[in-house]
Amino acid sequence: MTSLSDFLLTQAMRHFSAADWSAASVQALPIESGVSGVKVRRYELTHPDGPCARVVVKPCGLKERLTLARLDGGEGVPGAYVPDLHSDEEADVVMEDAGETLLGWTLADREAAARALSAVHAHFMGRRAELAWLPDLDAAYLEGFIVERCWRGTWQRARGNPDFVREFGGWISVVEASVQTLAADLLAFVAQTDVQTLAHTDVYYGHIFRQGERAVVIDWGQARYAPLFLDIGDTFDTAEGAQVYRTALAARGVRLSDSVFETGHRLARRFAGVRYVWWWLESWQRDPQDWNREGLERMLGMAAGQPG
Structure with a gap:
């Protein structure tokens, strides 16, 4: 060599x-x-x-x-x-190398992902001084990147598509109302809670790989010092899935109250829905099929703030 x-x-x-x-x-x-x-x-x-x-x-x-x-x-x-x-x-x-086996959808897959994420979240919770290079969660990121860059352009194009309006028009006003207050609601939650840690902020199935019984999370380029909930909205979108993560977190000594966890999880779903709905919008408009219609419905419900 x-x-x-x-x-x-x-x-x-x-x-x-x-x-x-x-x-x-x-x-x-x-x-x-x-x-x-x-x-x-x-x-x-x-x-x-x-x-x-x-x-x-x-x-x-x-x-x-x-x-x-x-x-x-x-x-x-x-x-x-x-x-x-x-x-x-x-x-x-x-x-x-993380390999090529993406996380699946079974309970065992979710438990592996929960162990991986909770390990990072629990270890770095409250250790801001050790992570000085990480930006905080702020309005510029939420409004400028999540809303403007990730959501608005694709959303506006979809609104101009008669097929989208006909099929999903009932979601338009509720999603837009949710997006309007997303940044303020998340920042209020940060001010009222103490659940900030090293958060990946871009956790979806393409960033989690299985290695036997272990899961690993890749691509940490958008990490921030932020609420741990920003990492669980997509992978643990349902109430049942969220409990898998909550159990793993508690096993590492971090126990959150019901009110904090339920509020955080609903915000997590909104954050993930607004962030990732663009992919489903584009997929469904390009080639409508049952699978991407189901995925788009799921994302619209999350973006709108529906409970899991």
Whole structure:
């Protein structure tokens, strides 16, 4: 191994295993970019003694690199080798490969996801001073990114589609009313509760992978110091699903009152519905089918603030 990229992989494997991988062979493997389109690379390393390991290399901004370095070695996330913790420019991070098995929909899947997320949430709850690089949840993020960027454009285009108005017109006013107060309601909840932690804020099924009995959460580029509920609205959208997460959180010593949990979960559903309804709107308008109609109905109900 002689190239600069090979040297980076060598150092990463030493970080992950404390073994010498300098004589390992390296093979590039295919990998798809996610929704964000960030160019990631996957490699398989074969040690002369036989062991194989797969890693993913991703260019990350400084905030994500600091977050991954802080999460490295913890439960529920892939290990990460972060050689640059100072440059404002993007720099490569080497991560243990999460694999290609996305989280499923069974109770066991949800329990694995609950263990992964609760591990991060419980560990960092109330530890703001250790996470100085993370932005807080604020109106600029909620109104500028979640509402304007994630929701409004696709929503306005859908409103101009007669098929959408005919099929889903009953949702329009209630969703828009919910969106109007989402930022204020979330910020009021932050002011009245003490459930802030290292929150991923972009947790959906495409960001959670199964590794046997374990789940790992990837793509921490949008992490914030925010209520833990921002991470459970999609994966744990139902009341029953939310209890799976609540049980896992309690097992780690974090017990929330019924009123806080119920209010937080309803806000979580609204947040996730507003954030992710764009995908279902586009999918249904492009090629209406039963599955995406059902998914769109689910997201509209969440965005509108209906209980799970």
